[in-house]
Amino acid sequence: MTSSRTPDTPRTVAIIGGGAVGVATASFLLRDGHNVVLIEPGGIGEGASFGNAGVLAPSSVVPMSMPGTLMKVPFYLLDPLGPLSIRWSYLPKLAPWLMRFVRAGTQAGVRAQARALRPLLDDSYSAWLPLVRHAGNEALIRRDGFLAVYRSDADFASDALGYQLRRDNGIAFEVMRGATLWAFEPAISRDYTVGVLFPQAGNTINPNRLVRSVADAFLRDGGRVVAARASGFAHTGGVLSGIETDAGLIPASAAVVACGAHSRPLAERLGDDVPLDTERGYHVLIADPETRPLRPILDASAKFVSTPMETGLRMAGTVEFAGLDAPPDWRRAEHLMTLGRRLFPGLAPTYGEGRVSRWMGFRPSMPDSLPVIGRSSACADVVYAFGHGHVGLASAARTGMAVADLIARRPPAFDLAPFAPTRF
Numbered sequence: 527m528t529s530s531r532t533p534d535t536p537r538t539v540a541i542i543g544g545g546a547v548g549v550a551t552a553s554f555l556l557r558d559g560h561n562v563v564l565i566e567p568g569g570i571g572e573g574a575s576f577g578n579a580g581v582l583a584p585s586s587v588v589p590m591s592m593p594g595t596l597m598k599v600p601f602y603l604l605d606p607l608g609p610l611s612i613r614w615s616y617l618p619k620l621a622p623w624l625m626r627f628v629r630a631g632t633q634a635g636v637r638a639q640a641r642a643l644r645p646l647l648d649d650s651y652s653a654w655l656p657l658v659r660h661a662g663n664e665a666l667i668r669r670d671g672f673l674a675v676y677r678s679d680a681d682f683a684s685d686a687l688g689y690q691l692r693r694d695n696g697i698a699f700e701v702m703r704g705a706t707l708w709a710f711e712p713a714i715s716r717d718y719t720v721g722v723l724f725p726q727a728g729n730t731i732n733p734n735r736l737v738r739s740v741a742d743a744f745l746r747d748g749g750r751v752v753a754a755r756a757s758g759f760a761h762t763g764g765v766l767s768g769i770e771t772d773a774g775l776i777p778a779s780a781a782v783v784a785c786g787a788h789s790r791p792l793a794e795r796l797g798d799d800v801p802l803d804t805e806r807g808y809h810v811l812i813a814d815p816e817t818r819p820l821r822p823i824l825d826a827s828a829k830f831v832s833t834p835m836e837t838g839l840r841m842a843g844t845v846e847f848a849g850l851d852a853p854p855d856w857r858r859a860e861h862l863m864t865l866g867r868r869l870f871p872g873l874a875p876t877y878g879e880g881r882v883s884r885w886m887g888f889r890p891s892m893p894d895s896l897p898v899i900g901r902s903s904a905c906a907d908v909v910y911a912f913g914h915g916h917v918g919l920a921s922a923a924r925t926g927m928a929v930a931d932l933i934a935r936r937p938p939a940f941d942l943a944p945f946a947p948t949r950f
Contacts, residue, residue, distance in 0.1 A: 536560050539933060540769045540778035542756045542792065543785030544568070545575040546733070546919045547911055549741045550926035551782055553657050556749050558930050563776060564744070565769060567755040571737030574786055574918060577809045577885040579831035579842040580736075581822045582650035582728035582920045583672045585697050587640040588688040589895035590845075590915065591631035599628070602847075607861045609829035613848040620847050623803045626893035626950070639895050640691040642944035646897075646921045646928075651728030653923035658736065661743035666736045670821040672727035673711060675869070676720040681827055689722075699724050713817045715871050718825075729822050731836040733919055752776060756785070758795045759908060766907035780933050781908045787850065787888035789898075789912035796904040798947050802913050804850055805889040808859045809842035810866070811835070813881050817872030828865045839873075841866045850888060859884040891915045899928055899945035909933060910947050 536559045541552040544566030556562045564570075602612045612620060630639070651669050658664050676682040682701075692699060700723045702710060707721040730736045745751060754773035759766060759781065768775040783792050790802040815838060822833040830843035841862045846855065863882070867873050892898065892913040902908040909932050911925050924939075931938040 537779045537933065538563070538777060539780045539782065540565055540776055541782045541784055542769065543783070543789075543912075544570040544741065544751070545573050545784070545786055546571070546737050546922035547786070547914060547925050548782070548784035549737050549744065550654075550657060550922040551784055551911060551929045552749060552926075553740055553744050554926040554930040555933060556744055556747055558934055560933070562744075563750040563752055563778070564741070565752050565754050565756050565771060565776060567753060570741045570751065571734045574807070574887045574889050575737045576734045577807065577842065577887045578733050578919055579809075579822060579840065580730040580733045580833050580835065580919065581672055581831060582654065582667065582730070583724060584644075584647045584650060584726055584920075585672065585692055585699065585724040586647055586917045586920055587643040587695050587697065588691050589630065589636050589639040591627045591893070591895065592636055592687060593631055593633055595631040596628045599624070606855065607858060610845040611847070613846070613852065616848045616852070619849065620803060623801055623893050626801055630894040635894070636687070636691065637694070638944070640695055642896055642941075643917070644695040645940035646924050647917060648924065649726065650920040650923065651726075653927070654728075657740045657743070657923065661739040663736070663739040666732060666739065667728055667730050669726070669728040672724045672729070672822050672824070673819075674722045674724075674824040674826045675707070675711075675714060675718040676826050677718055679720060682720040682722075685826060697724065698726060711819055711823065713819050713870050713872060714823065715869060718869070727822075729833060730919070731834070756792060758792070759905060761905045761907070764905050764907070766905050779907060782911055782929055782933075783908065784911040786912055786918070787890040789890060789910070793902065793910060793947065796902040796908060798903055798910075800898055800910075800913070800947055801893055801950055802898070803847065803891050805891045805915065806846040806848055806854070807842065807887055807889050808844060808846075808854070808862060809840055809885045810859050810862045811838050811840045811883045811885075812873070812877065813838040813883075815839040816874055817870050819870070823869070825865060825869050830862055830865060832866060832869060839866075854886040856884060859886070889915055889918070896945055897921070897925065898947050899925060899942050900947050901932065903948065
């Protein structure tokens with residue numbers, strides 16, 4: 527795989543984490559001529575990269591916490607099946623994160639966050655394209671647009687600030703109503719009367735296969751994958767010599783922490799107390815559905831996305847704060863089925879065994895909706911690339927490019943200051 531980018535000195539770089547961000551980063555570093563090893567204890571692309579909605583949407587510049595979030599917190603605690611819920615047992619641990627989350631949702635805050643996310647999400651489809659094309663699986667990504675739908679003009683009006691943030695950041699969209707919307711997406715219920723199309727958005731028909739195919743190309747080109755769990759760093763005087771793992775020390779002169787929801791303990795090993803927490807997301811997948819949309823659709827009120835996948839119709843989304851250890855609340859997956867039938871009345875009222883599968887995974891979430899991209903404070907040879915929340919797949923390729931620039935000590939293509947690990 528050729529590249530016009532030239533590193534100052536090729537290095538041995540260890541990438542900790544085999545999800546979308548880690549694999550994309552490893553691929554761009556390999557392009558730069560480095561010796562790259564990917565450290566992953568489980569399967570490649572088997573974490574959050576496995577079960578997400580597969581959307582590559584520049585429109586996702588709108589932060590999670592918006593003005594008025596504080597008034598909604600009691601509802602998060604009272605409704606276990608709501609679009610965002612918090613388990614009471616997890617509230618004491620979540621409280622510091624939640625306070626930061628609420629404070630991030632000011633008018634000035636969300637405008638700054640959207641500006642920061644704009645270049646990270648810019649044309650996500652095209653950012654992924656060279657990696658997917660080189661892997662020989664270009665058909666895995668498509669650009670059919672992304673549609674948000676509302677049940678009323680009042681519901682649409684309640685998202686006015688989000689659309690203003692998109693306008694301010696150059697995100698194109700088209701509003702459709704009534705018969706125009708139903709002709710554009712025949713599968714949806716006529717109860718949804720307003721739609722907003724983001725024509726530049728892309729999607730993948732299988733996020734897990736997308737990540738694995740890029741990883742296969744990485745291996746084919748000389749990269750290495752080691753099945754191990756990273757636990758710390760060997761460094762002296764700010765100079766890295768290796769990664770401590772349960773399989774022994776893996777030599778490296780540079781490293782990238784990109785293990786998503788499991789990244790915080792590694793950052794703490796280097797003295798960085800980063801307020802990373804975990805959103806638990808769910809999905810259900812209907813094999814051979816009776817009806818399916820032509821492109822990914824966001825039910826903007828219920829906060830879930832339905833995406834046509836090569837394996838069926840996937841309905842994914844919502845947010846649950848309950849940490850890494852609590853068992854899944856499968857009622858949330860069942861509720862996605864209820865919501866899906868409301869959106870797509872052509873779906874069957876019941877399904878026999880084997881038609882529907884369910885999944886729960888962990889999104890790495892920062893309270894200001896911005897990932898952490900930057901050098902560790904104790905060892906400049908270690909770069910962080912985690913905390914992408916809902917935009918991990920969409921922003922993975924541009925994150926990988928930015929990290930490759932940091933490792934090579936080139937100026938990144940966009941300002942990384944808003945993503946600094948020390949911003950808190």
